[in-house]
Amino acid sequence: MIVGGGHAAAQLCVSLRQAQWPGRITLVCDEPSVPYHRPPLSKSQLNPGADSSLQLIRPTDFYAKQQVGLRLAQTVRSIDRERRTVDVGQTKLSYDTLVLATGSLNRRPPITGIELPGVFSLRTAADAEALRAQVQNAQHVAVIGAGFIGLEVASALRKIGCNVTVLEMANRVLSRVTSPAVSTYFESLHREHGVALRTGVSISMIQEKEGQLTLLEGDHSLVCRADLIVLGAGARPNDDLARLANLEVNNGILVDEANRTCDPAIYAMGDCCNQFRPLYQTRLRLESVQNATDQAKIIAAAICGLPLPAETLPWFWSDQYDVKLQIAGVSAGYDQCVLRGVAEPGSSFSAWYLNQGRLIAVDAINDPRAYVVASKLILRSARPSLQILADQDRDLKELLLSGTKTYED
Numbered sequence: 001m002i003v004g005g006g007h008a009a010a011q012l013c014v015s016l017r018q019a020q021w022p023g024r025i026t027l028v029c030d031e032p033s034v035p036y037h038r039p040p041l042s043k044s045q046l047n048p049g050a051d052s053s054l055q056l057i058r059p060t061d062f063y064a065k066q067q068v069g070l071r072l073a074q075t076v077r078s079i080d081r082e083r084r085t086v087d088v089g090q091t092k093l094s095y096d097t098l099v100l101a102t103g104s105l106n107r108r109p110p111i112t113g114i115e116l117p118g119v120f121s122l123r124t125a126a127d128a129e130a131l132r133a134q135v136q137n138a139q140h141v142a143v144i145g146a147g148f149i150g151l152e153v154a155s156a157l158r159k160i161g162c163n164v165t166v167l168e169m170a171n172r173v174l175s176r177v178t179s180p181a182v183s184t185y186f187e188s189l190h191r192e193h194g195v196a197l198r199t200g201v202s203i204s205m206i207q208e209k210e211g212q213l214t215l216l217e218g219d220h221s222l223v224c225r226a227d228l229i230v231l232g233a234g235a236r237p238n239d240d241l242a243r244l245a246n247l248e249v250n251n252g253i254l255v256d257e258a259n260r261t262c263d264p265a266i267y268a269m270g271d272c273c274n275q276f277r278p279l280y281q282t283r284l285r286l287e288s289v290q291n292a293t294d295q296a297k298i299i300a301a302a303i304c305g306l307p308l309p310a311e312t313l314p315w316f317w318s319d320q321y322d323v324k325l326q327i328a329g330v331s332a333g334y335d336q337c338v339l340r341g342v343a344e345p346g347s348s349f350s351a352w353y354l355n356q357g358r359l360i361a362v363d364a365i366n367d368p369r370a371y372v373v374a375s376k377l378i379l380r381s382a383r384p385s386l387q388i389l390a391d392q393d394r395d396l397k398e399l400l401l402s403g404t405k406t407y408e409d
């Protein structure tokens with residue numbers, strides 16, 4: 001029994017059948033669609049002129065062919081661990097093995113007026129559809145929060161001609177995920193594309209008058225006016241079901257290397273779980289498609305009694321305007337950042353993050369080569385030469401050839 005119907009859930013159906021799992025699979029999801037790709041929701045799907053159909057992870061008939069029982073538009077309300085049942089409102093469904101894949105929930109900042117019509121969040125296809133229908137008539141859109149989703153929305157809406165203001169509480173954009181140099185680059189990029197960007201501004205109130213929304217700061221001074229507002233204030237793990245069922249939860253559902261919770265009959269995967277990662281020697285809760293699909297493969301192997309796949313490197317991407325950001329690894333805790341190339345709009349460059357000389361992450365901006373080389377080096381726990389890193393005339397391949405300590409060492 002899989003609770004949730006996103007990237008992790010779809011991959012688990014695929015991987016279980018690929019591993020010849022003969023048993024029944026039931027997927028319960030509160031959304032009405034079969035699993036679809038979520039990343040386009042903040043990118044191409046916001047364009048009213050573009051094809052609005054969802055990009056399905058697997059075609060609808062895949063589930064029938066693979067004998068996956070779909071229970072769409074149904075919410076699991078609670079888990080009875082003793083009886084091994086889940087409550088879906090009218091009925092109780094029994095399970096032998098339960099897999100929680102409930103994803104994340106958008107954070108709702110404490111802003112008076114956040115419930116007003118005209119204030120949108122973005123997580124599901126329904127959210128994207130509602131926003132897309134409104135942007136056609138909007139002259140001016142305000143985006144609260146300059147994380148990936150906020151900045152991707154800003155980029156998508158500038159492309160269709162909206163005036164966009166981005167308001168960020170921290171003193172720089174993407175502050176939770178990248179270095180000041182990369183933040184400065186993205187700030188310049190958005191300003192060059194005509195976004196009015198303000199950092200260090202905390203919205204406390206939204207007021208509405210005759211369809212116009214007014215955004216106010218802490219002392220109730222006017223920040224800007226907008227026809228509609230998009231919230232991009234981050235997400236939290238959707239671990240409420242697990243908490244209610246007394247599973248161990250701490251910033252996500254705690255799982256072991258096989259993604260098993262403290263109850264051996266229950267697994268958790270994707271955005272909703274938090275796992276110890278040997279490569280980083282710490283617990284991580286990641287919000288990415290790659291993490292969701294890789295954890296589904298681990299669970300399929302565990303359920304089928306197969307060897308667990310080797311640990312993989314976390315990676316992420318973001319598309320804004322004509323810029324592709326690829327991130328290999330996790331930069332949290334870095335003590336040194338080396339820039340390769342010039343961080344200015346129009347250029348390709350990369351930012352290499354090290355901890356005590358060991359490479360832990362790379363942000364590659366329009367630079368797939370840096371991303372590929374870095375991915376290999378991080379998995380080897382390499383300590384690359386800083387001179388080669390910083391010198392664009394030196395081939396990055398030199399780093400792969402030079403003797404570096406491996407992860408297994």
Ligand SMILES: Cc1cc2nc3c(=O)[nH]c(=O)nc-3n(C[C@H](O)[C@H](O)[C@H](O)COP(=O)(O)OP(=O)(O)OC[C@H]3O[C@@H](n4cnc5c(N)ncnc54)[C@H](O)[C@@H]3O)c2cc1C
Pocket residue numbers: 003004005006007008009028029030031038039040041042074075076077101102103104122123124149238241269270271272286287288289290292315316317318319
């Ligand atoms: C707008 C947007 C853009 C993104 N862009 C990128 C990107 O460019 N690159 C990237 O790597 N990642 C991106 N992400 C993140 C990525 O989509 C997530 O990390 C990924 O979807 C996580 O997969 P998941 O299966 O864990 O959860 P989800 O895909 O979120 O699926 C969880 C599902 O469970 C359902 N559910 C929750 N509770 C219940 C319940 N009690 N009963 C039944 N069903 C329930 C939810 O409604 C949802 O359908 C983006 C996310 C969003 C919202």
